[in-house]
Amino acid sequence: MKQIKVLILLLLILLSGCQKKEEEIIPAPEETALEVRELSLEHEEEFGGVYLKMPIEEFNALGFDYGDSVDVLFSNGYKLEDIPYYNGYYVDAGKPLLIAYPGYEYIKAAVNYGEDIWQSGGLKAGKGPSLYTDAKLKEHDTADVLLREKGKYLDIQKASDISYSDDITKYPDVISFTNFRNVETGKIAKGKVYRSASPCDDQHKRAPYVDELIKENGVNFILDLADNEVKIERYIHAEGFSSPYFLSLYESDRVCPLGLNMNYLSEEFGDLVAQGFKVLAENEGPYLIHCTEGKDRTGFVCMLLEMLAGCAYEDIKNDYMITYANYYQIDEESQPDKYQTILEKNLHGMLKKVIGDDAVDFRNADLSVYARAYLSKHGMSEEEMDSLLNKIG
Numbered sequence: 001m002k003q004i005k006v007l008i009l010l011l012l013i014l015l016s017g018c019q020k021k022e023e024e025i026i027p028a029p030e031e032t033a034l035e036v037r038e039l040s041l042e043h044e045e046e047f048g049g050v051y052l053k054m055p056i057e058e059f060n061a062l063g064f065d066y067g068d069s070v071d072v073l074f075s076n077g078y079k080l081e082d083i084p085y086y087n088g089y090y091v092d093a094g095k096p097l098l099i100a101y102p103g104y105e106y107i108k109a110a111v112n113y114g115e116d117i118w119q120s121g122g123l124k125a126g127k128g129p130s131l132y133t134d135a136k137l138k139e140h141d142t143a144d145v146l147l148r149e150k151g152k153y154l155d156i157q158k159a160s161d162i163s164y165s166d167d168i169t170k171y172p173d174v175i176s177f178t179n180f181r182n183v184e185t186g187k188i189a190k191g192k193v194y195r196s197a198s199p200c201d202d203q204h205k206r207a208p209y210v211d212e213l214i215k216e217n218g219v220n221f222i223l224d225l226a227d228n229e230v231k232i233e234r235y236i237h238a239e240g241f242s243s244p245y246f247l248s249l250y251e252s253d254r255v256c257p258l259g260l261n262m263n264y265l266s267e268e269f270g271d272l273v274a275q276g277f278k279v280l281a282e283n284e285g286p287y288l289i290h291c292t293e294g295k296d297r298t299g300f301v302c303m304l305l306e307m308l309a310g311c312a313y314e315d316i317k318n319d320y321m322i323t324y325a326n327y328y329q330i331d332e333e334s335q336p337d338k339y340q341t342i343l344e345k346n347l348h349g350m351l352k353k354v355i356g357d358d359a360v361d362f363r364n365a366d367l368s369v370y371a372r373a374y375l376s377k378h379g380m381s382e383e384e385m386d387s388l389l390n391k392i393g
Helices: 002-023 056-061 154-160 174-178 207-216 229-236 244-251 267-282 297-308 313-328 336-355 367-377 382-392
Strands: 035-043 050-055 069-074 079-086 096-099 106-111 142-149 193-196 221-224 255-257 287-290
Touching: 050 056, 050 142, 056 106, 079 106, 079 142, 079 154, 154 336, 174 207, 174 313, 193 207, 193 297, 207 244, 221 244, 221 267, 229 244, 229 255, 244 255, 255 267, 267 297, 267 367, 267 382, 287 297, 297 313, 297 336, 297 367, 297 382, 313 336, 336 367, 367 382
Parallel strands: 079 096, 193 287, 221 255, 221 287
Antiparallel strands: 035 050, 035 142, 050 106, 069 079, 069 142, 096 106
8 A cells, every 4th residue: 555655656746747847938049139230331422421331132131121220330439229211311300310212322321401420420530640640541430230129110111102213214204204394483584493303413314314405495504512523524524424515514614513412401501502592693594403313402492592582382382392293203182191291301391491480480471581581691692692583583
């Protein structure tokens, strides 16, 4: 009887051990954090920002998706934390993002319409007297990108997602493809001011078409917002350059290259725009105003010129949004949400910058008053403004 009790006890212990083993939870293997380390950097001067030298397709193949939240950590200690990763500039002016813009080779960290991260982040080579500057060596900072939260900004990405094609066959006509048009509103007379994509920078395959259009319309002077003389010379001497009318204007000193960056919030931007308007007042039209796409910098400068010429908000809005109809087929009827988002994030921010007072109702205000104050602040006299208005009226 004692032996039976012992056997039962042993059996119970064994069963208890087996049961415990069956209930044991085996921990799942740890998930590998989504990150990419020590990317080399390149300053992107035109729009302001820093290329992180990994091709967009390769970066996305790692598992990063548009709408994710990421941290960008630079090796010198500068950080951009919890910023969105988008395929367009879908953040408010002055806000940072990581962007994979169509046509860019690499992902880029930037501030939309804001300060150049290359400078604000202290990434520029040679931060003072040192071996780096004395020996003419370059300081090679790097950057890490870490996923912070999957899909945190996906709703904004979906609501804002727009892209266009560089294939002319995708457009109804050459006018839409080049975003070319006559600015005729307020006190601006017909045939005096035109706007478009670039007639010299052919990265979007539009320059030769713009060149034909400005020749047909008798453009006599060009305000080139995007380029400096070094860049223009590079375009001219590139294989396949095919803008002879632009070249004739350039060689006769009828092109003013301003070299504007995208930061319309800066004082330097306003100073350069006022300088450009002074040059227009000193030369005879018809004028062409352009940047690369004829969209952002051209949008701001034409808006300001229209304000100066006494245009109402509705007229300025309608001209501004033609660009989005041309490139993206976005209009108020077909895509009202995207239409409104573009107005609020872009045009309304620009108007508020010129006006300088958020309490002003720009939809009903006399916008010429604020345009004059803005240009005066940036060094343009009343006489120069009136001279420009006489040239375009």
